[in-house]
Amino acid sequence: MTTAVPLMARIGIDVGGTFTDLVAAVPERGLVVHHKEPSMPADPSRAVADGLAAILAQAGLRPEEIGGITHGTTIGLNAIIQRRGARIALVVTEGYRDILEIGRSRMPSSFDLYAGKEEPLVPRDRIVEISARLGPGGVPVAEPDAPELDRVAARLRAIGADAAAVLVLHGYTDPDFEEGVAAGLRARLPELPLMASATVWPEVREYERALVACLNAYIQPLMRDYFGRLESRVRALGVPAPIFISASNGGSMSLRSAAERPIETVLSGPAAGVAAAARLGMGAIVTFDMGGTSSDIAVTVNGSPELATHTTVGGLPLIVPVVAVSAIGAGGGSVVRVDDQGVLKVGPESVGAEPGPVAYGRGGDRPAVTDCYLATGLIDPATFLGGRMRLDADAAGKSLADLATRLGSAGDGAAEEAAHRVASGALRVATAGMATELQKIMAQRGLDPRLFTLVPFGGAGPTHAAMLADEVGITHIVVPPTAATFCALGAAGADLRRDFARSLRRRLDPTSAARLADILGELSGQARAWLTEQSAAAAGSSLSYSADMRYSGQAYELRVALDPGRFEVAAISEAFHAEHERLYGFRDQHAPIELGTARLGVVGPVAELPSAAVRPGTGRPTPHGRRQVLLAGAWHAADVHLRTTLGVGDAFDGPAIVEQDDTTVVVPPGWSGDVDGAGNLHLHRKA
Known part of the structure; x- marks a missing residue:
């Protein structure tokens, strides 16, 4: 009698503003299942629990068959951006009470004399000085005695902070010294979460190190509360598997580690997608994540995402390592507008998920990039999101025609043609802006984009990818099977x-x-x-x-x-x-x-994720349909293929459209497409 080998399914979760994406990967079955659950901003853990129950049923899994859950979240990031974190205090070396006020003494804008200064994360009245200091060589200059620790503890108790951080000058030279100061205060205030900056991140530059420690303390109570609710809801479903949290460096960590160091998770969403793209084994790649608000890129060379040690979160510098993701332009919800000088512009303002683009029919009256995709035929109003959400093409066209009037390019009885011209022009403006930023970022790294493969994901990434590739000279694009839930897939397989x-x-x-x-x-x-x-x-x-x-x-x-x-x-x-x-x-x-x-x-490393099972193709797939699309100012009759009907080895020429339930892939004239053994769609620009 043989005993069945227990399954070790992995679940990846990515919480977004509109949808919570889930991916279930079962290596033993070669199964990859994805699911979208409407997000619940008031309590994201509810959407996670509902989505987890749904994907278990969809994949035919029992709760005990899950080997691990990895969850990416933007709760900490949003708390920092919106300044909705905990009431915190900061203990600093005597004489450095104004460290957060002074910062780097830089103006917010070199060209705006009226730009307001960023508010300090910790007000001056919640910063307490202590007689503790190290020299630049690590030798103690001042050490706090018991009365000094008693005084500082009494002051912290009077402040009534939810959490606190400790910063000793030159603390990076001897983290044990700074940790000793923190331990002395913890002994007097056992109820107060308190962490030393050198324990969080022992790197030089006191201002930046102070911010890392303060940001960690700022979001820690909120994150611990959320992680507690998350674990309770997961366990209520009968799932005993360990829970991991996606990290900003593209990896993951245990729930306990994330609760202690939540600052390392604030940029986990984009990082998970980049990590998933690196595992495609395509060599040198540029990832292109185009969502509703913006488009982000990251560079991967030799199979490893590039890490940055300095970034900005909510206007504040952050020096912990993160996957180097750079915003390069507009998203699907970016507003198309005419400025005061009569020039067509795209973004940076976004219509957001509510009311959304005009075509969504939710009350939006400002056209967005998604409306341009609709007006040019790149997306079908009847098949958007697999047909679950019908779009209003007439409303999108009218809003774009109104812009044409402001541009002075609408003629009598030519509203539809004017809308087409504006939509095509807006897409070219958006693409030019993206290409400029991408080339600048690549040049700063000493890299040539023409030697890289473009990997698009997010809802609009595959739709816009070929336009961007044409503009910068990239000749190879790889669209993964589940592009719109790619960050959740990255979380499921995160090391x-x-x-x-x-x-x-x-x-x-x-x-x-x-x-x-x-x-x-x-x-x-x-x-x-x-x-x-x-x-x-x-x-x-x-x-x-x-x-x-x-x-x-x-x-x-x-x-x-x-x-x-x-x-x-x-x-x-x-x-x-x-x-x-x-x-x-x-x-x-x-x-x-x-x-x-x-x-x-x-x-x-964690176990390798399976590739989705893809049936063999016929070599030359039969189009599902045909429609007119406007690309680069000219109309073309494009074949329409369904991603679910494309098999391994299938190949076709552009102009073509590939529709799937979470995105649309555009294959322009001069490009060809083919499907590899893992179900990835490769687009090649012909010589």
Whole structure:
């Protein structure tokens, strides 16, 4: 008698403003199922629970057959942007009470003398000074005694904060010192969540490190409350599987780790999609995530998403590593308008999900990019979202014709033609703006977009991808099978990942190289201990080493990958010279090199996700229909294919439209399409 092998299905969840996307992947069955559940902004965990119950039924799974759930959320990000976090306090070294007020002493806008300054995250009356300080070499300059700790604790108690952070000057040089100060305050205030900045992120730059600690404290109570509700609802469904949270670096972490360090999850949504695209195995790719409000890109080289160590969240600098995602332009809901000078513009304002584009019929009266897709025939009003939502093409056309009147291009009895001209022009304006930003971003990284494959996802990404590719010279596009739920798929397959850092700020010599090796060794131990806490097997884990370096006198540092075990001066120097030469075209062999921050990344891989089962094709698929589409100012008769009827090996030429229940793929003239064994749709521009 044989015993059935238990299934280990993985569930990925991505909570959006309009829909909560879920993907169930069952490797043993080769099954991938996706589901969209209307979001509930008042309590996102309800939509997660309802969607989880629905996808279990859809996939034919029992609760005990789930091996893991990975959930991406924007709750922390929205709390920061809307300034709806906890009431927090900050404890700082004596004399640095104005650290958040002063910041970097930069104007919000160099061209606007009336631009208001960003409000500090912590008001000055909730910042408490303490007699604790380290020198730049890590030697204590001032240490708080018991009466000093009693005084600070009494002040924090009087403030009535929900959480607090501790920042000691030069705390990154000796995180244990700053943690000792925090521990002394915790002993006196056991009810107050309190974390040291060097424990959250021990990197140089006091202002940015203070913000990381404050932001972590700011969203921690909110996130812990949400995670508690989430776990309760999941367990109420009878699901015993561990719950993981998507991280901003493209990986994931346990629910407990996310509750302790929620700041590492604030940009998890876009990062999960980039991580999923990297697993397609397409080499050098540019991901293109076009949603309702904006379009985002990220670059992946050698199968690994590019990480940034500096980004901005809600107008505040954030220095923890995140997948380098850049906003490059309009989304499907971006408003098409005519400015005061009579020029056609697209965005940056969005109509949002409510009321949405004019074609949605929800009261919107301003045309958006989606209305332009409709007017040009790129999307069918009867098959939008698989036919579950019919669009009003006449209303979209009328709103665009009204814009034509403002542009002075509408003639008598030519309202429909005028609407077509405006829609086509708006799409070209949006594409030109995207292309300009994409080329600028690629040039800053020393990369040529023509050597990359474009991977579009999001509701509008596959619709606009070929237009963007034509503009920048990309000749290969790969559209995954479940493009509109791609971020949820990325969450389902996200590896466990965390990044560690420690700043040195020393000139490179044998002594500092040895110190770098010691620090990387300490970080390795922390990384392995973290993996153990996540209940992950360390056998399949991998570590990556890098350091921020610069030539002496330079204002900015380069992040340079280091070979494990080769931390001698010659190897470190050559790695930096080579990276500097790659980016800037030269090296300076005689200039001193300065070490900035040592960095280590740890990855604990999860099981590979299966590809969706795709039947063999006939080679030349029969079109489902045919319709007129307006592309680049000219009308074309395009074949219409259904994604569900395309099989492996099927190939066709543009102009063509491929419709699926969550998006529409546009294949312009001069392009061809074919389906690979995993169901990915490849578009190639003909020579």
